[in-house]
Amino acid sequence: xxxxxxxxxxxxxxxxxxxxxxxxxxxxxxxxxxxxxxxxxxxxxxxxxxxxxxxxxxxxxxxxxxxxxxxxxxxxxxxxxxxxxxxxxxxxxxxxxxxxxxxxxxxxxxxxxx
Amino acid sequence: xxxxxxxxxxxxxxxxxxxxxxxxxxxxxxxxxxxxxxxxxxxxxxxxxxxxxxxxxxxxxxxxxxxxxxxxxxxxxxxxxxxxxxxxxxxxxxxxxxxxxxxxxxxxxxxxx
Numbered sequence: 001x002x003x004x005x006x007x008x009x010x011x012x013x014x015x016x017x018x019x020x021x022x023x024x025x026x027x028x029x030x031x032x033x034x035x036x037x038x039x040x041x042x043x044x045x046x047x048x049x050x051x052x053x054x055x056x057x058x059x060x061x062x063x064x065x066x067x068x069x070x071x072x073x074x075x076x077x078x079x080x081x082x083x084x085x086x087x088x089x090x091x092x093x094x095x096x097x098x099x100x101x102x103x104x105x106x107x108x109x110x111x112x113x114x
Numbered sequence: 115x116x117x118x119x120x121x122x123x124x125x126x127x128x129x130x131x132x133x134x135x136x137x138x139x140x141x142x143x144x145x146x147x148x149x150x151x152x153x154x155x156x157x158x159x160x161x162x163x164x165x166x167x168x169x170x171x172x173x174x175x176x177x178x179x180x181x182x183x184x185x186x187x188x189x190x191x192x193x194x195x196x197x198x199x200x201x202x203x204x205x206x207x208x209x210x211x212x213x214x215x216x217x218x219x220x221x222x223x224x225x226x227x
Contacts, residue, residue: 009154033214045204045218091156095216100145100164100208101172102216104157 004094006105013082014113020067021077021108023092029053031097034068034075039089039107048090051075053097079110087112116141120205120219127195128227135190135222137205145208146188147172147216148180150201157204163188164210195226 004025013019025034036048051059051068058066063080079086092105118139127133139146147162149172159172161180169180177199179191188207192199205219 004156006156035216043202043221045206045216047215050215093157095214099170100147100162101170102147102159102162103173104149106154106156 004092004103004105006092006108008108009106010109010111012111012113015082015084017082018078018080019082019110021090021110023075023077023105025073025075025094027073027094029096033095033097035093035095036066036077037091037093039091049077082112084112084114086110116217118205118207118217118219120222122222123220124223126225126227129196130194133192133195135203137188137190137219138186139207139217140186141207141209141217142185143207144185144210146182147206148188148190149204149206150174151204152201160190197226200224200226
């Protein structure tokens with residue numbers, strides 16, 4: 001079964017600095033999708049960024065970018081110019097290409113210090 | 115507005131009293147899922163559905179039932195709730211096409227005493 005591991009339960013960053021959240025996953029599939037979701041105190045799950053495994057280019061969304069290393073099964077999230085509103089729980093997630101069996105990591109709680 | 119709705123948002127119940135949490139989406143999505151979120155464990159999938167009348171067990175299906183009689187609805191049923199089912203529950207839906215992003219409902223906080 002596929003598993004997703006986030007080894008950092010908590011991280012903190014100074015406002016305007018850069019932080020990287022780690023995620024590794026285990027799968028025997030060659031085609032799949034990877035996601036980072038943000039969960040603020042409101043509990044709403046918000047998609048931050050997504051990556052298709054067949055694409056070699058790393059996804060970028062404004063201040064958010066990923067470092068996707070397919071061979072290493074690693075999918076880290078970099079947040080640049082951190083803002084107070086970035087403080088939240090962040091979840092890494094994996095989904096196979098042809099079904100809906102989505103797996104989440106345990107999450108990383110990010111604190112942003114002013 | 116495209117959305118996934120869940121009801122109720124909060125529920126306190128007693129052990130053994132059957133309950134249903136409803137989930138509905140207005141995006142004509144084929145895929146729907148139920149998750150539970152517990153501290154330190156992230157989100158774990160309970161059941162998922164690939165289409166009407168097609169459901170599969172996720173990681174933690176014990177004690178739960180689902181049905182998918184209509185494309186837009188995917189209710190979660192707890193026939194005999196127990197305290198270990200106290201959790202935050204999310205329903206989600208997604209398309210099987212290019213737009214594969216999962217859209218999440220607002221969550222249901224369930225407490226079983």
